[in-house]
Amino acid sequence: MRESSPGLFDLPTAGRFEPARLTQARVRLGVSKSELAAKVGVSAAAIGQYEADVNSPRAEVLERLAEALQVRPGFFSVGRPLARIDTVNAHFRSLRSARVTDRQKALATATLVWELTFALERYIKLPDPDLPVAPPEATPAEAAVMLRARWDLPDGPVKHLGCVAKRLLVSGGRVLNACRVM
Numbered sequence: 001m002r003e004s005s006p007g008l009f010d011l012p013t014a015g016r017f018e019p020a021r022l023t024q025a026r027v028r029l030g031v032s033k034s035e036l037a038a039k040v041g042v043s044a045a046a047i048g049q050y051e052a053d054v055n056s057p058r059a060e061v062l063e064r065l066a067e068a069l070q071v072r073p074g075f076f077s078v079g080r081p082l083a084r085i086d087t088v089n090a091h092f093r094s095l096r097s098a099r100v101t102d103r104q105k106a107l108a109t110a111t112l113v114w115e116l117t118f119a120l121e122r123y124i125k126l127p128d129p130d131l132p133v134a135p136p137e138a139t140p141a142e143a144a145v146m147l148r149a150r151w152d153l154p155d156g157p158v159k160h161l162g163c164v165a166k167r168l169l170v171s172g173g174r175v176l177n178a179c180r181v182m
Contacts, residue, residue: 028108
């Protein structure tokens with residue numbers, strides 16, 4: 001690829017600030033507005049105004065935000081796909097054992113994974129998902145039973161689920177030998 005060619009995540013941007021990106025990055029790291037404000041050298045109210053799209057950060061503040069949130073300044077630009085995963089559409093095994101901040105971090109990370117997939121699909125064709133269709137009234141446990149039957153998985157915990165999924169892709173739907181842990 002030539003140096004002038006766009007990179008994997010370089011979509012055309014209008015150079016404007018996307019407030020939802022700031023919220024996404026802050027929540028992903030589990031940082032409060034006050035904590036971020038202290039790291040960046042602005043007030044918590046300023047962070048709130050940036051996230052609410054009342055004001056946009058100046059260039060030097062944007063640089064400090066990017067550094068504090070471990071992203072590139074371009075992460076905050078308009079023009080990249082922005083998935084919004086609502087908590088209503090997410091399932092957590094136990095709402096009592098998972099803190100709200102942990103659930104929010106998980107959703108922010110899932111959003112980034114969706115965006116990565118979107119970017120990758122510009123360059124490669126990912127296989128179609130091989131998932132059973134569960135009726136709307138099915139419980140998560142019933143859906144899990146359907147998936148185990150479809151993928152020919154044994155009962156009980158699935159160790160190294162990522163390896164199992166990879167093997168399913170490679171074998172065309174049959175689980176081959178178990179993954180080795182190195």
